Amino acid sequence: xxxxxxxxxxxxxxxxxxxxxxxxxxxxxxxxxxxxxxxxxxxxxxxxxxxxxxxxxxxxxxxxxxxxxxxxxxxxxxxxxxxxxxxxxxxxxxxxxxxxxxxxxxxxxxxxxxxxxxxxxxxxxxxxxxxxxxxxxxxxxxxxxxxxxxxxxxxxxxxxxxxxxxxxxxxxxxxxxxxxxxxxxxxxxxxxxxxxxxxxxxxxxxxxxxxxxxxxxxxxxxxxxxxxxxxxxxxxxxxxxxxxxxxxxxxxxxxxxxxxxxxxxxxxxxxxxxxxxxxxxxxxxxxxxxxxxxxxxxxxxxxxxxxxxxxxxxxxxxxxxxxxxxxxxxxxxxxxxxxxxxxxxxxxxxxxxxxxxxxxxxxxxxxxxxxxxxxxxxxxxxxxxxxxxxxxxxxxxxxxxxxxxxxxxxxxxxxxxxxxxxxxxxxxxxxxxxxxxxxxxxxxxxxxxxxx
Amino acid sequence: xxxxxxxxxxxxxxxxxxxxxxxxxxxxxxxxxxxxxxxxxxxxxxxxxxxxxxxxxxxxxxxxxxxxxxxxxxxxxxxxxxxxxxxxx
Numbered sequence: 186x187x188x189x190x191x192x193x194x195x196x197x198x199x200x201x202x203x204x205x206x207x208x209x210x211x212x213x214x215x216x217x218x219x220x221x222x223x224x225x226x227x228x229x230x231x232x233x234x235x236x237x238x239x240x241x242x243x244x245x246x247x248x249x250x251x252x253x254x255x256x257x258x259x260x261x262x263x264x265x266x267x268x269x270x271x272x273x274x275x276x277x278x279x280x281x282x283x284x285x286x287x288x289x290x291x292x293x294x295x296x297x298x299x300x301x302x303x304x305x306x307x308x309x310x311x312x313x314x315x316x317x318x319x320x321x322x323x324x325x326x327x328x329x330x331x332x333x334x335x336x337x338x339x340x341x342x343x344x345x346x347x348x349x350x351x352x353x354x355x356x357x358x359x360x361x362x363x364x365x366x367x368x369x370x371x372x373x374x375x376x377x378x379x380x381x382x383x384x385x386x387x388x389x390x391x392x393x394x395x396x397x398x399x400x401x402x403x404x405x406x407x408x409x410x411x412x413x414x415x416x417x418x419x420x421x422x423x424x425x426x427x428x429x430x431x432x433x434x435x436x437x438x439x440x441x442x443x444x445x446x447x448x449x450x451x452x453x454x455x456x457x458x459x460x461x462x463x464x465x466x467x468x469x470x471x472x473x474x475x476x477x478x479x480x481x482x483x484x485x486x487x488x489x490x491x492x493x494x495x496x497x498x499x500x501x502x503x504x505x506x507x508x509x510x511x512x513x514x515x516x517x518x519x520x521x522x523x524x525x526x527x528x529x530x531x532x533x534x535x536x537x538x539x540x541x542x543x544x545x546x547x548x549x550x551x552x553x554x555x556x557x558x559x560x561x562x563x564x565x566x567x568x569x570x571x572x573x574x575x576x577x578x579x580x581x582x583x584x585x586x587x588x589x590x591x592x593x594x595x596x597x598x599x600x601x602x603x604x605x606x607x608x609x610x611x612x613x614x615x616x617x618x619x620x621x622x623x624x625x626x627x628x629x630x631x632x633x634x635x636x637x
Numbered sequence: 638x639x640x641x642x643x644x645x646x647x648x649x650x651x652x653x654x655x656x657x658x659x660x661x662x663x664x665x666x667x668x669x670x671x672x673x674x675x676x677x678x679x680x681x682x683x684x685x686x687x688x689x690x691x692x693x694x695x696x697x698x699x700x701x702x703x704x705x706x707x708x709x710x711x712x713x714x715x716x717x718x719x720x721x722x723x724x725x726x
Contacts (some may be wrong), residue, residue, distance in 0.1 A: 189671055189682050191724040251694050253715035434723045441722040
């Protein structure tokens with residue numbers, strides 16, 4: 186029998202250190218839902234999601250009850266809708282988002298991702314229509330998330346798409362002005378997007394994925410920070426070991442939940458995404474972990490090195506605990522969703538420039554950052570281009586999820602509520618890059634893309 | 638199916654008897670018990686077999702939690718697998 190200390194340790198992790206499974210995400214292929222008639226396409230999408238995911242939420246709740254481990258979100262990711270809608274003759278794709286939203290409500294999931302297009306090398310007609318429809322789609326729906334991949338290490342960066350996405354973000358913010366630009370919290374611009382990411386807002390069901398799949402995202406910054414409290418003054422060798430051991434335990438739990446969900450739903454298991462995903466709750470913060478390593482505040486010199494160690498140790502610890510690791514796997518640094526980041530950003534100790542440096546070594550990118558409402562589309566595009574360049578050159582996923590909150594200035598706070606938290610509006614460099622963005626075309630793939 | 642029942646709270650007379658009686662009523666067989674006082678709290682851990690359990694997992698879990706609440710105890714039941722997964726390779 187497992188000993189008392191081990192049992193109590195698990196219970197303490199769940200009760201006091203916010204250990205949870207962040208999400209069970211069911212990936213569903215919608216490739217068989219295409220139709221020339223958009224209404225027919227909507228019906229097919231709605232029916233297929235309801236058929237495939239009808240039992241998802243209940244199954245998640247059953248597992249939650251039996252194992253005594255909270256499963257915070259049950260979600261769905263679908264084939265990038267640009268591909269599903271490609272055959273439609275309609276110009277506006279927002280009805281497809283409405284159909285997705287209805288289906289998501291019907292099956293009771295928290296979010297549905299995949300109102301997406303992959304345009305890293307160029308646009309098809311479906312891609313263009315989807316991207317044009319994003320602002321309206323996000324304004325009209327509640328649970329649908331959207332993402333656009335504008336670059337890859339293999340293909341380079343599509344700067345026309347980068348320019349377009351700056352405008353799309355502005356327009357989305359404007360259409361959701363009443364909720365401080367909340368639509369933008371559901372929109373991610375990627376470089377090197379992954380096909381099996383279970384986390385929102387960037388989840389979609391990639392074209393290489395099976396008909397239906399279960400991916401699980403674990404979390405647990407609180408458990409790591411708790412472990413680090415006992416290691417004050419210890420060397421980095423010891424710190425890395427401690428994080429690895431903790432990540433192993435967290436991931437084993439995720440693997441168990443993933444296998445159980447897969448067996449009960451009769452759907453193949455895809456991956457466990459071993460991410461440290463913070464929440465605004467006190468004690469569930471990635472910033473806290475970095476500060477426990479000896480920084481006065483996240484954003485101080487040393488932050489990037491601390492994050493690099495954390496991100497790497499999480500992967501090393503988790504990888505042996507799961508049969509298939511995938512998704513984004515690493516430490517997330519969303520500003521509004523992390524109490525420590527909010528504190529540091531609000532007091533000016535953490536800047537966008539430092540966050541950009543941190544994205545070179547974290548699992549994704551500039552995430553959930555509110556910027557002034559008068560930030561120009563060109564500046565947003567410039568930030569996207571910088572992030573995409575970091576991803577392209579470093580062979581990693583990077584992303585931008587910025588909220589140019591309408592009418593808000595530096596110093597204001599934008600409150601999104603729930604897991605999305607609140608974001609202090611951060612200053613951006615006001616210098617113009619209009620000419621740079623207006624060039625268009627593609628930034629060629631780097632030399633190391635030629636790996637064959 | 639095997640599960641772990643944990644009971645944590647202030648030590649009083651009859652905790653073990655009370656919990657065991659609830660389990661026995663439902664046909665739950667107790668395989669192992671360990672009990673200790675941790676940081677001043679009564680802490681009991683039981684390994685139980687649910688093969689012949691007459692109620693659903695949810696039902697049993699809710700009943701134990703309610704009983705615990707009446708007596709100022711935190712009682713929970715979780716499948717054994719989660720502890721094995723986290724602490725054994």
